[in-house]
Amino acid sequence: MQSKSGAVDLIRKFQQLFKDLNQKQIAERLIKLVMAKPAVSRAVLVVDRDDQLIVETVGTSSSDKVVSLSRPMAQLQHLPADTIRQSFVTGKQWMANVADVESLTERDYLAGTRSILIYPILDSGKPIGAFYCESQEDVGSLIKAANDLETVWVFSTLLIRQLIEMRHHEEQAEKYRVAEQALWASETYLKAILYHSPTLIAVKDLDGNVILASEYYKQLMAVDDEEGYVGKNVFDVFPVELARELWQEDQGMSQATQNVESELEIMHKDGSLHTYLMVKFPLKDKSEKVFGICSICTDITERKQAEDALREQQSRLNYMAFHDALTGLPNRALFYDRLNHGLARAKRSGGKLVAMLLDLDRFKYINDSLGHDAGDLLLKAISQRLKECVRDMDTVARLGGDEFVVVLEGIHDIEDVGFVAQKILATISRPITIQGHDISTTVSIGISVYPDDGTQADELLKTADIAMYKAKESGKNNYQFYAEGMNASAVNFLLLENDLRRAIEQDQLTLFYQPQFDLQTDSLVGMEALVRWQHPERGLVSPAHFIPLAEETGLIVQLSEWVLRRACEQQKTWLKSGRYAGKVAVNLSPRQFRQANFPERVAEILADTGLPATHLELEITESSAMEHASETINMMNVLNQMGISLAIDDFGTGYSSLAYLKRFPIHKLKIDRSFICDVATNQNDAAIAKSIINLAHNMSLNVVAEGVEYDNQAKWLRERGCDQVQGFFYAKPMSAEQIEQHLVHGGFESDNNVVHLELA
Numbered sequence: 133m134q135s136k137s138g139a140v141d142l143i144r145k146f147q148q149l150f151k152d153l154n155q156k157q158i159a160e161r162l163i164k165l166v167m168a169k170p171a172v173s174r175a176v177l178v179v180d181r182d183d184q185l186i187v188e189t190v191g192t193s194s195s196d197k198v199v200s201l202s203r204p205m206a207q208l209q210h211l212p213a214d215t216i217r218q219s220f221v222t223g224k225q226w227m228a229n230v231a232d233v234e235s236l237t238e239r240d241y242l243a244g245t246r247s248i249l250i251y252p253i254l255d256s257g258k259p260i261g262a263f264y265c266e267s268q269e270d271v272g273s274l275i276k277a278a279n280d281l282e283t284v285w286v287f288s289t290l291l292i293r294q295l296i297e298m299r300h301h302e303e304q305a306e307k308y309r310v311a312e313q314a315l316w317a318s319e320t321y322l323k324a325i326l327y328h329s330p331t332l333i334a335v336k337d338l339d340g341n342v343i344l345a346s347e348y349y350k351q352l353m354a355v356d357d358e359e360g361y362v363g364k365n366v367f368d369v370f371p372v373e374l375a376r377e378l379w380q381e382d383q384g385m386s387q388a389t390q391n392v393e394s395e396l397e398i399m400h401k402d403g404s405l406h407t408y409l410m411v412k413f414p415l416k417d418k419s420e421k422v423f424g425i426c427s428i429c430t431d432i433t434e435r436k437q438a439e440d441a442l443r444e445q446q447s448r449l450n451y452m453a454f455h456d457a458l459t460g461l462p463n464r465a466l467f468y469d470r471l472n473h474g475l476a477r478a479k480r481s482g483g484k485l486v487a488m489l490l491d492l493d494r495f496k497y498i499n500d501s502l503g504h505d506a507g508d509l510l511l512k513a514i515s516q517r518l519k520e521c522v523r524d525m526d527t528v529a530r531l532g533g534d535e536f537v538v539v540l541e542g543i544h545d546i547e548d549v550g551f552v553a554q555k556i557l558a559t560i561s562r563p564i565t566i567q568g569h570d571i572s573t574t575v576s577i578g579i580s581v582y583p584d585d586g587t588q589a590d591e592l593l594k595t596a597d598i599a600m601y602k603a604k605e606s607g608k609n610n611y612q613f614y615a616e617g618m619n620a621s622a623v624n625f626l627l628l629e630n631d632l633r634r635a636i637e638q639d640q641l642t643l644f645y646q647p648q649f650d651l652q653t654d655s656l657v658g659m660e661a662l663v664r665w666q667h668p669e670r671g672l673v674s675p676a677h678f679i680p681l682a683e684e685t686g687l688i689v690q691l692s693e694w695v696l697r698r699a700c701e702q703q704k705t706w707l708k709s710g711r712y713a714g715k716v717a718v719n720l721s722p723r724q725f726r727q728a729n730f731p732e733r734v735a736e737i738l739a740d741t742g743l744p745a746t747h748l749e750l751e752i753t754e755s756s757a758m759e760h761a762s763e764t765i766n767m768m769n770v771l772n773q774m775g776i777s778l779a780i781d782d783f784g785t786g787y788s789s790l791a792y793l794k795r796f797p798i799h800k801l802k803i804d805r806s807f808i809c810d811v812a813t814n815q816n817d818a819a820i821a822k823s824i825i826n827l828a829h830n831m832s833l834n835v836v837a838e839g840v841e842y843d844n845q846a847k848w849l850r851e852r853g854c855d856q857v858q859g860f861f862y863a864k865p866m867s868a869e870q871i872e873q874h875l876v877h878g879g880f881e882s883d884n885n886v887v888h889l890e891l892a
């Protein structure tokens with residue numbers, strides 16, 4: 133027992149010893165005091181911190197070190213954790229030689245340990261810490277050391293309590309620091325978000341007062357002062373109507389259980405109108421009571437525009453899938469759709485439906501000679517005209533190339549169809565100005581009627597197709613209703629194209645010659661070469677049929693070259709025989725004439741056949757010459773310089789420009805036979821024929837009348853000073869052999885002894 137003054141000294145000594153120490157130093161010093169006992173080889177201070185046992189400090193005699201750990205006991209090895217825990221439960225000291233305790237294993241203590249002591253430190257009877265001591269001596273030595281340390285145990289209560297409190301305080305301070313840091317961080321984030329966010333963010337209380345708002349508001353809205361939108365009421369910022377709307381929305385939001393999205397349009401300061409996606413959600417306190425509304429508005433103008441553009445593109449693609457890109461008319465797919473719907477309607481109502489298939493005449497020629505751009509413009513113009521000819525409820529579609537189709541519904545009188553077809557023919561045939569050229573084109577129309585000519589779409593189209601070929605065959609520029617029996621001739625027309633190719637290759641073509649006479653002397657002055665086709669199965673095919681076909685398919689170039697070569701060879705033979713020294717006239721196809729190397733081709737043929745150019749006359753139709761007048765002049769000049777004579781054929785049927793005509797280096801005008809037919813009886817025809825004769829003479833040209841079939845026509849022409857004639861009245865076209873016979877037997881007789889030779 134210590135004396136009272138000794139105890140006071142001891143307290144002072146301890147107070148001095150632990151003065152101004154932190155919790156770590158306190159624990160270390162306590163352990164050092166324990167370790168001062170030589171019997172103690174290891175000392176560990178364990179404290180109860182919030183019901184968790186923490187090893188604060190460990191001292192070992194071997195290393196003479198005291199280490200601060202402050203780690204949960206459960207994480208550490210070489211400690212009899214269960215036994216230490218037990219001491220915390222009972223509050224009793226525990227000591228033993230390890231050899232006597234079965235439950236202890238070598239993993240529970242350091243090697244060399246022979247005895248263990250656990251000394252709990254109680255505060256008001258409750259353990260708040262414990263000293264765990266190991267000794268390499270037996271337990272008696274430890275017990276002795278423990279007795280010596282009694283003062284330490286006594287003061288430990290105070291010091292461990294202080295240590296725990298300090299730790300607790302430190303933890304609280306750390307928690308506070310962390311919380312403060314977190315608060316600072318979230319405030320900083322919030323400020324940064326509100327400052328930099330490219331969205332309109334606003335928090336309002338339930339009265340519409342703005343508590344928070346993003347900087348973006350200031351930039352976009354007419355709120356220019358420092359606080360911007362914050363502190364204001366919606367009614368201070370927005371027009372009253374909009375403010376009321378927003379306020380009412382916010383009121384509704386206080387009951388909302390989830391976010392509410394809507395789109396709104398906001399006019400920016402610069403006057404541009406933007407679309408925003410607004411997401412609103414209620415802000416609730418801990419008691420789930422709504423105290424404010426947050427709204428976040430994102431500018432989706434670009435996205436909307438992109439969506440609109442995409443939608444537009446999709447509808448354009450959709451449009452393109454069903455419309456012809458060039459003309460904008462329904463294409464084949466949409467046409468079939470409309471036709472099928474029309475057929476269904478006609479079936480229901482018991483009415484009629486009409487399909488008109490249209491094919492442009494000579495389109496290939498126009499396209500090839502004027503170029504594809506001109507061809508495209510022509511197709512567009514035709515589409516427009518077709519639309520003008522029908523009612524809104526009718527369908528005009530382009531099936532491809534120069535093929536169009538018109539579907540007429542609700543037809544009561546079939547005569548109306550003829551009326552529409554006539555209207556189309558007249559409308560299309562009006563000249564169209566394209567790239568400065570006046571182009572005249574016509575169309576052939578095949579018509580089929582539901583239910584008479586077919587009940588299905590394909591069937592109707594097929595019969596209309598057959599009728600269209602019939603229209604082509606009948607000289608184009610006309611319409612034909614489908615009739616049974618047409619199949620054969622339409623198919624014929626199709627087969628003809630293949631046959632014509634073969635005909636050129638297999639020499640099935642031949643030339644006939646039709647003499648031309650001087651009207652005053654009746655002497656033979658020329659012969660027009662006219663091609664004939666001796667078809668192996670069909671017999672003689674008229675050029676009126678196959679020349680247009682050849683023009684359309686492009687075979688005309690090959691065919692015309694064959695004609696020119698053959699005619700030159702024949703003329704050369706006649707020249708050589710000395711029986712005929714006139715000219716041979718050859719018809720030029722427009723396409724052939726447009727070939728850039730045409731003069732070279734002619735020169736080559738003349739050279740090959742040995743025919744002098746002065747014995748060749750080339751005929752070009754008036755319409756073809758005028759269509760590309762300036763090019764025609766150039767081409768004619770070259771041919772003229774070569775010594776070739778040039779004649780304008782079918783004169784009077786086209787649109788002649790006298791300005792051009794006088795510049796053509798031509799020698800002859802051939803009056804079309806349509807004017808000669810009634811020249812002696814029809815005043816108009818007579819006036820035209822007379823004008824042409826005068827015009828030719830005034831321009832120092834020869835004039836030839838074609839198609840003279842009767843004496844009175846010849847007489848009339850002679851009296852009007854026409855130079856030459858050609859026609860059945862004098863001689864029909866005949867083979868070279870027949871011509872030969874006439875030449876051998878002294879030539880042709882005219883007047884009252886007309887030589888009528890039948891066509892072979």
Ligand SMILES: Nc1nc2c(ncn2[C@@H]2O[C@H](COP(=O)(O)O[C@H]3[C@@H](O)[C@H](n4cnc5c(=O)[nH]c(N)nc54)O[C@@H]3COP(=O)(O)O)[C@@H](O)[C@H]2O)c(=O)[nH]1
Nearest residue numbers: 662663675676679695719720721839840841858859860865
């Ligand atoms: N590009 C080419 N065109 C040619 C060629 N050969 C003929 N053709 C053109 O074909 C059309 C029809 O010709 P065709 O059946 O030979 O008719 C010619 C004469 O037979 C006919 N004619 C002559 N006299 C009369 C008559 O008194 N009455 C009457 N009804 N017909 C008559 O006229 C045609 C000649 O006409 P044209 O050429 O205008 O002088 C016709 O357009 C031919 O041009 C060829 O090789 N290439």
